[in-house]
Amino acid sequence: MPAHDEELLISACVGSLMSxxxxxDRRRIVVIADNCSDATARLARRGGAESMERTEPKFAGKPRAIAWALNQINLRHWDACVIIDADSRVAPDFASALGRIAPLNDIVFQANFRVNNEFESWLTRLGGLLSRCRYEVTYPLKQSAGLNCPITGNGMGFGANLLIRDGWSAYSITEDSELYAIYTEAGVPIRHASGANLFSQEPRSLGQGATQRRRWLAGRIGVIRVWGGRMIRSRRISWRQKLDAFVELGLSSPVxxxxxxxxxxxxxxLALPGRSGKWIAIGAAVSVAGVAVTTIVVILRHPQPWRTLSSFFMLPAYAGWRIIVVLSTLFTLRDTTWRKTARTSSP
Incomplete structure (x- = not known):
């Protein structure tokens, strides 16, 4: 668990893992207190976890912290390594559920991500709805179709054999997207551990969310630049997997x-006369059919469907905000500084 100044949430996360x-004797819980100036390391040890303290301010950030810690762990004693963010909690049967997709040694996998503050505001409701669409509908369908499941940074797991063979190979500001591209291009299966539930916070304000969205967008653009050509040329994956990977990296946000x-x-x-313009317009409209159908499926079995639907009234404002975030990101693509998302205490 990489953690930078996470004293606000670390105890709850460690507590859920210890429980x-x-x-x-078949698990090991390690907190990487990375360049911390607070009580993160002490609280992690108090909760029962191991605490590795790293002080390298010139090389800060989650990817380097993980690589540093993995170099100190004898991976041959374990089947896999799972990365958990400090603002998360896991279900009591989390590890047991991972065992249901064993053997884990030679695969990548993603835990089932849930939002633990979904019903706080219109923004968290939209975030929770997106999470449900992905993890309850889209990812199971991908698995059924033989396509790789995207990994999302929190709850991603790597077989020990892969880490022993390749080491930690992603150092960009979106290490999850980079690793998804690396392993997909190599033909390594990425599974969805649908029963291994992980609960994390959704940003409660647009200000909190902006940091994440800028990092994700800039990082994915960088990944496509570096890995796009390699995935196209790869002989280890099908054309369906190539197309799906580009959709995931390029249009992962439904909005x-x-x-x-x-x-x-x-x-x-408006600009193209005749049938060509109409057919392009129809094609663009049809492209969002999957988003619409997935949303309907989730709403029909949602615990609070009407209140969640009411949050759709904020979509125009949210879409405008996303456009601003995209434009600001495009003007700062060379800024690859890792920035932590602001935290608030869990409910």
């Missing part, structure tokens, strides 16, 4: 997908 119903589709449809309809 897993899994044999103690951005809707904005792009609307812009393409409007431009084609």
């Amino acid at each position: 897993m119903d899994y044999p103690i 951005l997908h809707l904005i792009v589709a609307f812009a393409v449809a409007a431009t084609a309809f």
Whole structure:
């Protein structure tokens, strides 16, 4: 668990990991107190976890902290390593559920991500809805189709054999997207551990969310630059996997997908005369059908469907904010500084 000044949330996270119903001698819980100036390391040890303290301010950030810690762990004693963010909690059967997709040694996997503050505001409701769409519908469908499941940084796991063979190979500001591209291009299967539930905070304000979105967008653009050509040329994956990987890296946000589709449809309809413009507009509209169907499926079995639907009234404002974030990101692509998302105490 990489943690930078996480004294606000570290105890709850460690407590949930220590409470897993899994044999103690078959698990190891390690907190990487990375360039901390608070009580993160002390609170982690008090909760029962191991604490590795790292002080390298010139090489700060989650990827380097993970690489540093992995170099000190004998991975041959273990089947896999799972990365958990400090603002998270795991279900009691988390480790047992990972065992259901064993053997883990030679695969990458992603735990089932849930939002623990989903019902706090319209913004967290939209975030919770997106999480449900991905993890309850989209990712299971990908698995059924033989496609790799994206990894999201929190709850991602790596077989020990892969780490022994390749080491930690991602150091960008979005190490999860980079690792997804690396392992997908190499033909390594990435599984969805649907029963291993992980609960994390959704940003409660647009200000909190902006830091994340800028990092994600800039990082994915960088990954496509570096790995796009390699994935296209790869002989280890099918054309379906190549296409799906580009969609995941390029249009992973449904809201951005809707904005792009609307812009393409409007431009084609207004600027291109005759059938060509109409067909392009229709194609753009059809491209969002999957988003619409997935949303309907999730809403139909949502615990609070009407209140969640009411949050859709804020979508125009949210879409405008996303456009501003995208534009500001495009002007600062060379800034690869890792920035921590602001935390608030868990409910």
